[in-house]
Amino acid sequence: RAMQYSIREATSEDCKDIARMIMELASYEKMSDQVKITQEVLETDGFSNHPFFKCLIAEVPEEHKSKEGHSKVGYALYFYTYSTWKGRAVYMEDLYVMPEYRVAGKGLGCALMRRVAQEGKVAGCSQLNFALLDWNTGSRDFYVSQGCWDITDSLGYHFMRCEGSAFELLAQG
Amino acid sequence: RAMQYSIREATSEDCKDIARMIMELASYEKMSDQVKITQEVLETDGFSNHPFFKCLIAEVPEEHKSKEGHSKVGYALYFYTYSTWKGRAVYMEDLYVMPEYRVAGKGLGCALMRRVAQEGKVAGCSQLNFALLDWNTGSRDFYVSQGCWDITDSLGYHFMRCEGSAFELLAQG
Numbered sequence: 001r002a003m004q005y006s007i008r009e010a011t012s013e014d015c016k017d018i019a020r021m022i023m024e025l026a027s028y029e030k031m032s033d034q035v036k037i038t039q040e041v042l043e044t045d046g047f048s049n050h051p052f053f054k055c056l057i058a059e060v061p062e063e064h065k066s067k068e069g070h071s072k073v074g075y076a077l078y079f080y081t082y083s084t085w086k087g088r089a090v091y092m093e094d095l096y097v098m099p100e101y102r103v104a105g106k107g108l109g110c111a112l113m114r115r116v117a118q119e120g121k122v123a124g125c126s127q128l129n130f131a132l133l134d135w136n137t138g139s140r141d142f143y144v145s146q147g148c149w150d151i152t153d154s155l156g157y158h159f160m161r162c163e164g165s166a167f168e169l170l171a172q173g
Numbered sequence: 174r175a176m177q178y179s180i181r182e183a184t185s186e187d188c189k190d191i192a193r194m195i196m197e198l199a200s201y202e203k204m205s206d207q208v209k210i211t212q213e214v215l216e217t218d219g220f221s222n223h224p225f226f227k228c229l230i231a232e233v234p235e236e237h238k239s240k241e242g243h244s245k246v247g248y249a250l251y252f253y254t255y256s257t258w259k260g261r262a263v264y265m266e267d268l269y270v271m272p273e274y275r276v277a278g279k280g281l282g283c284a285l286m287r288r289v290a291q292e293g294k295v296a297g298c299s300q301l302n303f304a305l306l307d308w309n310t311g312s313r314d315f316y317v318s319q320g321c322w323d324i325t326d327s328l329g330y331h332f333m334r335c336e337g338s339a340f341e342l343l344a345q346g
Contacts, residue, residue: 022257053255082226117344127336134329147339152331156307163300166320170289
């Protein structure tokens with residue numbers, strides 16, 4: 001049967017479910033010990049005067065809610081970035097659909113990702129970027145089928161990070 | 174002798190020099206055919222009501238201007254991003270200093286990068302991220318000496334991109 005769902009912009013009231021799903025995604029990526037974010041932080045960072053991100057929610061009707069009673073069953077969190085070669089870009093930080101609502105190669109995940117691309121296009125972006133963990137070959141095949149390509153491999157990009165005490169030290173200048 | 178310079182926030186009037194230095198950096202990276210950005214686009218994208226980036230300019234006094242007569246000799250272009258694990262982050266898209274103003278391991282490049290980290294810290298960020306081309310081992314050593322580490326290698330991240338006709342197709346939904 002076709003899955004019934006809607007996709008809409010998140011509001012501050014969704015932050016409890018976003019926080020729950022961020023934790024579910026991190027568990028899937030075997031990284032849940034890395035998550036420092038909370039519902040309260042999401043409310044401040046995403047829904048105050050100067051939001052640091054935007055979020056889309058996939059919702060199913062009450063009669064299709066999950067075993068645990070959730071009707072918010074997927075999300076895409078994104079923000080705008082900038083390429084000094086190509087201008088405005090949209091970066092999809094997270095794309096997640098609860099396992100029992102996944103349909104291979106289509107369905108909610110695909111719809112969420114397309115909606116991120118649409119929002120980006122309306123904002124004048126010419127590209128969508130995101131990251132993938134290298135063991136996640138199943139998702140990789142899906143993304144490649146959508147026309148995405150690996151800039152780490154093909155362009156030889158390496159992404160660097162400075163955080164914790166090194167970041168503090170750098171900022172002391 | 175110690176290099177005299179100042180670092181300040183860019184204004185719309187700096188876009189001609191930013192565009193020039195973006196092209197110089199792309200030439201150094203052997204990628205100048207990829208640059209589609211212009212002075213006019215930078216003015217719109219960086220200095221209107223909803224800026225897509227922020228920029229710092231390194232400037233030297235008139236008496237130390239370059240052979241070609243430039244006193245704006247370096248820039249760092251950055252924006253804020255969001256990690257669903259760790260919250261607010263700052264992303265340094267470009268860091269560039271004109272060759273005749275480079276001093277190994279310190280000087281303008283280091284000062285620009287520290288200032289980006291400072292701005293990030295003030296904005297509540299806990300990390301600084303950026304990308305590096307894999308043949309650029311000289312810069313890599315500098316960044317590692319500043320406490321940065323390679324998340325592509327160590328965490329197995331791959332960065333994916335969707336652009337051009339694939340992006341258009343995706344956005345059509």
